[in-house]
Amino acid sequence: xxxxxxxxxxxxxxxxxxxxxxxxxxxxxxxxxxxxxxxxxxxxxxxxxxxxxxxxxxxxxxxxxxxxxxxxxxxxxxxxxxxxxxxxxxxxxxxxxxxxxxxxxxxxxxxxxxxxxxxxxxxxxxxxxxxxxxxxxxxxxxxxxxxxxxxxxxxxxxxxxxxxxxxxxx
Numbered sequence: 510x511x512x513x514x515x516x517x518x519x520x521x522x523x524x525x526x527x528x529x530x531x532x533x534x535x536x537x538x539x540x541x542x543x544x545x546x547x548x549x550x551x552x553x554x555x556x557x558x559x560x561x562x563x564x565x566x567x568x569x570x571x572x573x574x575x576x577x578x579x580x581x582x583x584x585x586x587x588x589x590x591x592x593x594x595x596x597x598x599x600x601x602x603x604x605x606x607x608x609x610x611x612x613x614x615x616x617x618x619x620x621x622x623x624x625x626x627x628x629x630x631x632x633x634x635x636x637x638x639x640x641x642x643x644x645x646x647x648x649x650x651x652x653x654x655x656x657x658x659x660x661x662x663x664x665x666x667x668x669x670x671x672x673x674x675x676x677x678x679x
Contacts, residue, residue, distance in 0.1 A: 517675035521668060528667020532660050534612070539652050541615040544578050546645040549622070553638045556631065563597070563627050564589040578615070581608045597627035614648050 548570045555561045555569060564586045571582030584607055588600040601623030605616060618641050625637020 513679055517679055520675045520678065521671035524671025524674065525664070525668045527670075528664045531663040531667070535652070535660060535663070538612040538614055539649060541576075541578060541612050542618070542645045542649050542652070544574050544576060545615050545618055546642055546649070548573055548578060548582065549638050549642045549645070553635060553642075556634060556638070560631070577608060577610055581605070581611065581619070584608060598623040601626075618644050618648075 551573050552566055552570050555566050561569065567582045567586035567589060571579045571584075571586060573579065574582075581604055585600060585604040588604050589597065598620075601619060605611070605619060611619070621644060622637070622641045625640070626634060628634075629637065
């Protein structure tokens with residue numbers, strides 16, 4: 510095999526790999542939104558029926574998920590207990606700065622959550638949790654609309670881009 514052919518195959522494989530990475534990022538975005546929605550449902554139940562204090566609520570929410578979101582909520586509980594910042598939104602920002610690999614849509618949902626937690630009475634906090642849950646559901650619906658076609662397009666686009674580059678370089 511000539512070096513050009515090996516280079517072309519590597520180019521196609523690397524661009525195909527980029528397409529697969531895009532698919533994985535898309536699926537990860539969906540997964541995190543779903544996990545956040547489930548955590549919010551748990552937090553709603555805890556607040557509604559047990560009136561759990563906020564740091565303890567965040568710690569219990571963190572124990573519900575073994576992913577990065579669980580770790581995030583555990584960090585948030587630590588920030589709230591340590592009173593590192595004057596309000597929940599600031600504690601949320603500090604905790605988000607410590608956890609870097611949460612997808613953008615989930616970060617936006619968490620920031621929305623930070624604006625309502627600890628700011629209002631019980632009914633206000635429940636409404637805030639419900640608003641963030643609705644946000645997660647809306648984003649999940651957007652992501653699931655034409656999902657299979659979009660994922661297939663990412664894969665094919667990666668391979669086609671690799672093939673086009675290989676043709677240009679040969």
